[in-house]
Each structure stands twice: as structure tokens, then as C-alpha cells.
Amino acid sequence: MEYPSASIQAMQPLARAFGGAILFAMPMLMTMEMWWLGLYMDRLRLCLFLVLAFPLLVGLSYHAGFEKTFRLRDDVTDAFVAYAVGFVASGLALFAFGVLTGDDSPGELLGKISLQAVPASMGAILARSQLGIEKAEEREKGRNARYAGEIFLMGAGALFFSFNVAPTEEVMLITYKIGETRVLAIMAASLTIMHAFTYTLGFRGQADPAEGTRAVKFFFFTVVGYAVSFGISWYVLWTFGRLDGAPLVQQVTAAAVLGLPASIGAAAARLIL
Amino acid sequence: MAARRQSRNGQKTRASHIIEWVVAALGVLTLCGSVAFLIYTALTEEDAPPSIGFHTVAVHSVSGGYLVEVALRNSGSQTAAKLKIAGLLSRDGQVVETSEASFDYVPSRSERRGGLFFTNDPRKFQLRFQAQGYEKP
Numbered sequence: 001m002e003y004p005s006a007s008i009q010a011m012q013p014l015a016r017a018f019g020g021a022i023l024f025a026m027p028m029l030m031t032m033e034m035w036w037l038g039l040y041m042d043r044l045r046l047c048l049f050l051v052l053a054f055p056l057l058v059g060l061s062y063h064a065g066f067e068k069t070f071r072l073r074d075d076v077t078d079a080f081v082a083y084a085v086g087f088v089a090s091g092l093a094l095f096a097f098g099v100l101t102g103d104d105s106p107g108e109l110l111g112k113i114s115l116q117a118v119p120a121s122m123g124a125i126l127a128r129s130q131l132g133i134e135k136a137e138e139r140e141k142g143r144n145a146r147y148a149g150e151i152f153l154m155g156a157g158a159l160f161f162s163f164n165v166a167p168t169e170e171v172m173l174i175t176y177k178i179g180e181t182r183v184l185a186i187m188a189a190s191l192t193i194m195h196a197f198t199y200t201l202g203f204r205g206q207a208d209p210a211e212g213t214r215a216v217k218f219f220f221f222t223v224v225g226y227a228v229s230f231g232i233s234w235y236v237l238w239t240f241g242r243l244d245g246a247p248l249v250q251q252v253t254a255a256a257v258l259g260l261p262a263s264i265g266a267a268a269a270r271l272i273l
Numbered sequence: 274m275a276a277r278r279q280s281r282n283g284q285k286t287r288a289s290h291i292i293e294w295v296v297a298a299l300g301v302l303t304l305c306g307s308v309a310f311l312i313y314t315a316l317t318e319e320d321a322p323p324s325i326g327f328h329t330v331a332v333h334s335v336s337g338g339y340l341v342e343v344a345l346r347n348s349g350s351q352t353a354a355k356l357k358i359a360g361l362l363s364r365d366g367q368v369v370e371t372s373e374a375s376f377d378y379v380p381s382r383s384e385r386r387g388g389l390f391f392t393n394d395p396r397k398f399q400l401r402f403q404a405q406g407y408e409k410p
Binding site: 042080083084085087108 | 304
């Protein structure tokens with residue numbers, strides 16, 4: 001056969017999305033805290049997380065989607081496709097691991113799968129631009145829109161990366177052990193690493209050093225990006241119920257601890273996407 | 274060949290268009306369904322503490338004694354973590370033997386299974402189960 005048949009052709013973007021979902025979600029699918037969180041975490045917080053995931057997927061589709069999209073309607077369709085793929089991929093993987101059993105209640109099943117479906121669907125959306133041959137052409141965007149887009153991608157990277165770490169016990173354990181001095185050091189390190197990732201280490205896709213002065217770049221990208229990462233870390237920890245009953249200083253510390261991987265994820269996302 | 278050329282140009286074939294719409298509809302259904310289900314659960318479920326019910330699944334003879342397979346069901350709306358349970362063998366009100374087990378998680382409205390080992394034959398005694406304590410996750 002010279003060329004794949006039309007039906008195989010038609011399935012290809014879906015298969016690629018599926019591959020992306022599995023690739024991105026695998027570390028979380030194999031983390032037991034994620035399974036437990038899916039069953040016991042606060043239902044309304046899980047619900048809010050799913051609701052917020054939708055604009056995130058639409059935005060990701062717009063900026064780095066697995067289909068060339070030119071209209072909002074296409075981005076919305078892509079987001080739903082990605083969610084379906086992420087949901088099915090997570091469900092299949094958890095079933096294959098024996099995590100989902102017949103003794104589970106519907107609420108338990110839904111909780112376990114839908115929590116994983118969010119990172120999986122992020123993977124599904126990104127699969128096209130990262131694994132595929134084609135890459136969406138840069139659209140004509142205004143300067144402000146481009147800046148907002150970059151901050152958005154940093155936020156998505158922060159969310160994804162912090163999601164790998166946030167469910168584990170270690171984040172809270174480090175929070176209890178770290179102490180004030182080291183927290184400040186970790187925050188400084190996060191900022192330094194972020195700035196280095198984006199401007200000085202010479203990675204592919206790095207920002208053009210010509211645009212803007214050093215101080216301006218540091219403020220508008222690194223500091224703002226860190227603030228976004230910090231906020232997202234806080235939100236993720238709250239969603240998982242890790243901050244319940246903790247005093248404010250502990251909440252800030254925990255967000256700063258998780259902010260380290262989150263900010264690295266944010267910086268990396270800017271380069272990769 | 275036409276299909277291939279088209280997809281290279283970033284145009285969608287008719288088949289891929291239909292598949293995409295079907296999958297997107299599935300996505301609408303799962304996402305909206307999940308959100309609706311979660312809201313419904315959150316609103317209707319009263320915050321009832323874990324309530325553990327037991328039933329014996331089977332009793333086996335094993336090397337060195339006997340094994341009671343037990344199923345526990347949490348009918349409360351809260352999950353019990355690190356749940357400790359005990360099985361007691363008694364005769365005429367006198368406890369002859371106790372055996373303990375612990376469960377990492379017994380989620381609300383779900384069933385979990387485990388086993389308790391005894392040296393005496395549980396079939397010849399009165400067997401009862403007891404939930405001892407848990408941690409709120």
C-alpha cells in the first residue's frame with residue numbers, strides 16, 4: 001500500500017493526541033497520591049478544577065494546539081476532543097493498573113479519572129505541536145496579545161509541572177523542615193533559574209536578548225512569571241486540600257516550595273511551546 | 274492520495290471531520306457530566322462520618338490456622354484513611370482470639386476487602402468485627 005488509507009489518516013490526529021496524553025500523564029497515573037486524592041478530595045474543588053481546565057485547554061489549543069486553528073470555535077472543539085481523549089486515556093491506564101475496580105463507587109471512579117484527565121488532556125493538546133510534523137504558524141498578534149500569551153503559557157507550564165509534584169507528601173514534609181532562611185533562598189533560586197532558563201543559558205527558542213532592557217525583562221517576564229507560578233502552586237495545594245488548617249506562614253512556605261518546580265516548568269514552557 | 278495531499282495542506286478530510294465532532298461531543302458529555310455529577314454529589318451528600326459495615330466473604334483453612342476473608346463497606350460520605358479493624362472470636366461472651374488488619378483507604382460508598390488470620394477455627398466460635406479507628410485524609 002502506497003499511502004495509508006483515508007480512515008487511518010483520519011484517526012492520526014486522535015492517535016497522536018492519545019500518545020501525548022499518555023506521555024504527559026504517565027508520571028501522575030503512576031503516583032498513588034493522585035489516586036487517593038481523586039477519591040477523597042473536596043468535590044467542589046475538583047469541580048472548580050475541571051471548570052478552570054476548560055479555558056486552559058482552549059488557550060493551549062490557541063497557542064500550541066494539535067490542529068491548526070484559526071477560529072475560537074475550532075479551539076473549543078479541540079479542547080473538548082482533548083478532554084475526551086485525556087479522560088479515556090486516563091481511564092484505560094488506571095484500569096490497566098488495577099487501580100479502578102468493580103468495588104469502587106461511581107463517585108470514586110469519576111474522581112480518580114477526572115483528576116488525571118486534566119494533565120492528560122493538556123498532553124493531548126500539546127501532542128500536535130510537539131510530536132507532529134506540522135507546527136501552527138505564528139498568527140499576527142499584537143504586542144500585548146503576545147505578552148499575555150507568553151504569561152499564559154508560563155502559567156500552563158507551572159500548572160503542569162507543579163501537578164507532578166504537588167500530590168506527593170514530600171511537598172508538605174519539605175515545608176515543615178525548611179525554615180524561613182531556606183525558603184527565601186529557594187525563592188531567590190527560583191527567580192534566578194527562571195531568568196537563566198529564559199535569557200542566559202542559550203537554549204533553543206530562547207527570547208531574543210535585543211528586545212527590552214535587562215531590568216524590564218527581569219520584571220515583566222521573570223518576576224511576573226514567578227508570581228504566576230507561586231499563585232498556581234498555592235491554588236494547586238489548596239485544591240488538593242494540603243493547606244487546610246495550616247497557618248498562613250505555612251501556606252506561603254508550601255507555595256514557595258512548590259513554586260520552585262512550578263517556576264522551572266513555567267520557564268521551560270516558554271521555551272518549548 | 275487526494276486525502277493525503279489535503280491533510281498535508283492542513284485541510285481536514287470529511288472522515289476526520291466526523292470523527293473529530295464525535296469525539297468532541299464525547300468530550301462535552303464527559304466534562305459537563307463530570308461537573309454536574311460533582312456538583313450534585315457536593316450538594317446532596319450530607320457530611321456523614323465513615324460508617325463501616327462488615328460481612329464475611331469466606332473462611333479458609335491455611336497453613337498454621339485459618340483465614341477469614343472480610344469485605345467492609347463504608348456507608349458514610351467521608352473517606353476513612355488508615356482504618357484499623359479487628360476480628361474477635363468469642364464463646365459464651367469470652368473473647369478467645371483477636372486479629373487485626375488495617376486499610377489505607379476506605380472511600381465513601383465503596384467496598385474494600387482484606388483478610389484476618391486466626392489460629393482457632395472461626396467456624397466453631399462466634400465471630401464479630403470491629404472498626405477501631407481511622408484518620409481523616
